Amino acid sequence: MRVLLTTWGSRGDVEPLAGLAVALRALGVRARVCAPPDEEFVTLLARAGVPLVPLGPTVRSVVAGDTPPTARDAFRLAPELVAARFGTLAAAADGCQALLATGLLPAGARDVAEQLGIPYVFACFHTVGLPSRHVAPGARPGTPSPRDETDNRVLWEQDAQRVNALYGEALNRHRAAIGLPPVGNVRDHVLTDRPWLAADATLWPAQGMTDLGVVRTGAWFLPDERPLPEGLEAFLGAGAPPVYVGFGSMAAHAPAGIARAAVEAVRAQGHRVLLARGWADPSPVDDVDDCFVIGEVNQQALFRRVAAVVHHGGAGTTTAAARAGAPQVVVPRIVDQPYWGTRVAELGIGSVHHGPEPTRDSLSAALRTALDPAVRRRARAVAGAVRTDGAAVAARLLLDTAVRATPSASR
Structure with missing residues (x-):
């Protein structure tokens, strides 16, 4: 059994996937990770014994310049990452039985899974960005909502429009190229109705923070036995x-x-x-x-x-x-x-x-x-209340997801 894990983001987005990959290995599942090719991520995944497939530009080249990234930078990066996912993930997921994506909105990952006919899982490490009747959306590049707008339902609809402006044209162009129909709401398409929440329940309670039916696994830790210098x-x-x-x-x-x-x-x-x-x-x-x-x-x-x-x-x-x-x-x-x-x-x-x-x-x-x-x-x-088995819980769930979707004749 093989699975593909992918992200684009900071170390906080990459290290949990390394932890999940190690937990999958303990179940006999081979996992590879598609992630940005920053040197520290290459080193991190090598230490965990997890194969890295480079995805997109380095994060450091985008966020650690002389000035913070601008909205214009975001509108350049979004279609670049969509193209990278359609190209890189399609090859990396060949022969895999499931694809799990996290990090900066992974537009393109679900579409590759759809093309290959394998299950797709979206995972997140918090609920910010998940639609909620009780919580307003955060800031996102694009046309801001009117200052006097207070209806959360309207604000989340406008958030979806901003996501479409960032990713929609590139995503649907690449979908059309592989024979898939267009997507109208990119955000909800990526998030799915059942995202996995890889956060500790004590530290981040999800009740009331999203309308989606989150699957809570607990935080994903990468075991670290290195001595201090x-x-x-x-x-x-x-x-x-x-x-x-x-x-x-x-x-x-x-x-x-x-x-x-x-x-x-x-x-x-x-x-x-x-x-x-x-x-x-x-x-x-x-x-x-x-x-x-x-x-x-x-x-x-x-x-x-x-x-x-x-x-x-x-x-x-x-x-x-x-x-x-x-x-x-x-x-x-x-x-x-x-x-x-x-x-x-x-x-x-x-x-x-x-x-x-x-x-x-x-x-x-x-x-x-x-x-x-x-x-x-x-x-x-x-x-003492922080659970340490989140990666193991997620690994079992992902294995079960892959097995259920695999025809018995090919298991």
Whole structure:
């Protein structure tokens, strides 16, 4: 049995697929991953022993330029990714019994599965972007909705129009080329009526957040047994647990001076600092030896040994910190990050930084809350409720989906 997993997005979109592929392998299912060819993703998937088929441009080339991507960039990228999926996925899925897609709206993936006659599954790591009568859609490139429009049903219809403007022409042109009829609502076509939600139920409760019948699997973790680097071990052993500060791919366009503000805020609370490079590749703000800069490391091991985690609020980092029982300070920027921050605060396992421009004082205040002993006790309690079998659950579901769709004579 073989399956194809595909995504285009940041590490938070790629690493869960590596975890799912490893869980599938444990069931005797061979999985390959179509993902952007960023060097860190190539390394990540190689470490997991999962074949990578390059898909589209690197994410870093799109999001980590001198300026943040614009709406014009989005309208260039959308048809490029549609074309890449029709070309790359069709070849990569040959001989596969199922195709699962996630990440930036994977227009083209369902259509390749349809062409090949195999099941298609859309998976997501949060419910932002899934239609809901109770929650308004987030921002998307294209014509904005009128400011005075408050009816969520109307707002979601306008969101679907924006998706059509981004992907519709390219998708239907490629569908016509392989003999498939046009799609009228690209968003709903991609999402399906039963998307899989790969998020922990404690951290992201889905009730009331979408009208779709989501299939909850739990978060997908990639097991990581790597030891921490020698220098990092020495730093950890030289004093009290430090505070981790890292903003992942968001660091490329984080507010100016955020690294210095964060380091000064941590120092103001009497702690040492672990500063993660992310995609900004920051240098120490000074030569004081209470700040240690790290690259890509085993977060599962590291987060159990820090006083708190200050981060951007991505699904992967939020869940990893919660699983480790580490108090958190979420500094959200886009999409799902504000809700992860809100949820961290609601659960009492940390705090969320409000406002677009973090300063030494504002970050220090948020960190003071997270470092309260009661918050650490609560974080440790919640850690016990975070399920770690999400990838195994999803692997069994995907195997069952593929088997049900496979004629008995060819099994």
